[in-house]
Every structure is written in structure tokens, then in C-alpha cells.
Amino acid sequence: MTLGLAMEGLVLDRSVDGGEFVLDQPDLSVPAGASIALLGPSGCGKSTLLDVIALILRPTRLQRLALRGRDGRLVELGHTLRHGSSDQLASWRSGLVGYVMQTGGLLPFATVGENIALPRRILGLKGDAIVQSLARRLGIVDLLNRRPDRLSVGQRQRVAVARALSHQPPLVIADEPTASLDPAIGDVTMDLLLSACQELGSTLIVSTHDHDRARRFGLVPLEFSPANGCSRFQFQAGLT
Template sequence: MSLRIDNLGKRYGESTVFGNVSLHVQPGEFVAIVGESGVGKSTLLNCMAGLDSWDSGSVHIGGVDLGGLSDDQRALLRRQQVGFVFQAFHVLPHLDVAQNVALPLMLLGRPDSARVDGLLAAVGLAGLGARLPQQLSGGQLQRVAIARALVHRPGLLLADEPTGNLDPTTAAKVMDALLAQTRAEGAALVLVTHSQAAAARADRVLRLSADGISSSF
């Protein structure tokens, strides 16, 4: 699934977060976005998903203009077509691992325990489906978040600092799992990161600043 952003701008009051951001992500492509802290990388990612509003420009997912959709329509598109990996995991503490991963399928009315079990195995969590989140390490929780984001086979995956809270060895394992599953599904991946190691694995690296977005070398 493609993602297209044209001349996107975001302000908070009189302060410009970013402006003139344009990029096109092809189906199956992995794009990393880097930049200084506070430049609006996470805000940009939220705009891509239609979780946040913008003040100028447009966002298209698979040819659909998010600006022309209601909040409910955006939520449905995300539920069907988009996976989001949050930096803070956002797993539900009262659900076990398998239930957390299965949640997107349940919301779509497509329960599939075999898909959940297979994805848990693919990200290195085989046999841990019955555990509660508080029984897992940070690296394991991030892999739960990745499995949950991918379980419904989205065409677009958005990931916000998925290795930001992890040690280098665990971070590498998490990136391995993320890339392997994204490639297997042919999904487009946009990753916001401070990690040079994570960005180095992307097909393209872009740098966000207040003036826009550009190639990073």
C-alpha cells in the first residue's frame, strides 16, 4: 500500500512544528525518518495515520485522501489497512499476550488463533501467549506490539521509535522481527527513529526539520 504526503504543515498556535513536508512511500518500501528531538517526527507519524490533524497539505493512504474522511471513517481505515507500533508499547495489562495480539482481528470480526500463534512464533514469543504483559521484558513487550500491529496484515506499518527503550542486542532482534514480518507481507514501513543502526537498514533515510523533509546521507 502506498503513502503519499504533499506539502504537509502542522502548527501549535503560532509555533510551526513542520511545514512543506512531501514524500511518497511505495508498497513494500522501508523509509526511516530521522531528525533532532522536538522537530515533530512523532507528530508527523500521527498525521500519517490520521491520529492527529494538520493545517495544510494532504495525506493519502492507498489513494484515499484522509482529509476527506470523518473521524469514524479514518478509524475504520486504520483498523483495516494500517498497523502502528508505539514507542511505549501500549499493550493492555489486563489481557494476556495472545489476547493483546488478537485485538485487531477481534475488532474486525475475524478471530484467527492460528494467525496469532504463528505470528508470536515468528517474533520469538512462541509459548508465551498466556502470559500477562507485566511478566515480560521490554524487548518482549515491543515484539508483542509488533505482532499486534501486523496480525491483520496491514498494507502500511508506522513505527515510532520501536527500539528507543531497548539495549543494542535486544534492539537488533526487534528490528529483525519487524523487518522480517513486514517484508513477508509486502507492507510499506515508515519508521521514526534516533537510532543510526535502525535507520541504516532502511531503503531510504529522510531527515525532518522545521523547513520540511530531505534525503539524509
């Protein structure tokens, strides 16, 4: 089995509201190209785990973190995440990860087209064809010259999806991408995100508290399964 993500020995602890939060994830393996739903209630550590995987948040302890590279081979990044510079992490993140934030996270001073193309510019990738293709697929091709403040919430999320995919990353992470959308638009956004990742062969991890939507879209559930007072996530069947 070709892996898109391999993690071992993750511990992250921090103070939260006068108490202690501990994320303890002994292991996590995700096949390349899989579509995963990270499930659990608000505050259980979903975003924390995603931020570690996305090389944003440094853990307290970590034995291993490996992500699939653009050449298909696993890149060992555990030491870099623990001890590397912010510039090193940003460089790896920009090449390997596409991130869809709950609020979109678009640059307000840039047009839709410029927002979508930003990850490609950072990597020095040329060509507008992928931007146009994603915009057409996501139904936002007529919005490319608009700025984010002239978009609806649903349109902003579709732009965020296009931006996360524009550099064709091996891993796409989406943190509650439909939480602020009405059910119909949420379903459309999830369908577009899932189908685009499948077309690119990208591994997808979506955090959500919506078990029904995850089931309807066939996402493999990685569920909150606390142990010894610590936050932990576990596949119920089929994956490790």
C-alpha cells in the same frame, strides 16, 4: 511505481513551551513495500508526522493524504482526516495501519494472545493461525497466556510488533520502537519488524534518531531538513 503513501500540502502548527512549532511538508511519496527510516533529533516532529499519516492527528492544512488500501489501490483520506468523525478515522485506521508505539501500548488486562489478536477482532477477522505464526516468528509463542506486567521490556515490544502486524495492514508505523531497549535486543526487534513487513509486503515507516541502526538495516533515510524555521523531512536520494 505503486505508492503506499502520497501526501501533499501538509501544515500543522501549534504552541509548544510558549513558542510555535510548525510542521511544513509540501509533499511525500513512499513506494508500496518500502522500508523507511524517519530520522531526526528528539522534538523535531517525527512523531507528529507519523500521527498525521496514521490518521490520529488532524493537521492545520492538508491538500492530500492517500494510503494504499487492502486491495492495493490508493484510498484518498485527506478530507476525512480534516473533517471526518473520530469513528470514521478509527475505522480507516484499524484497517489500513498497524502502529508500534515506543512504550508498547499493550492492554494490561489482556493476555499476550488477546493483545495480538485485538486488531483482527476489531475488523471481524477470524482465525488464530496468524497470531500463532507471528508469535512463533517473534519468539513469544510461549508467552501467549501471560499478561504484559509479566514480560520484559523487549518481550513487550515484540508483542507490540506482532499486534501491529496481525491484521496484515498495508502500512506499518513504528515510533522509536527500539529506544527503550538495549542495543542487542533493539537489533533483534528491528530485524523481526523489518523481515515481517517485507514478508507481508507492508510499507514500513520507522522513526528513530539512530542513524547507524537505520543504515545497518538498509532503511531508506527520510531525514529532518528544516526550512524557513519549519520542521520538514526530505529523502536525500532515490525517493521523492
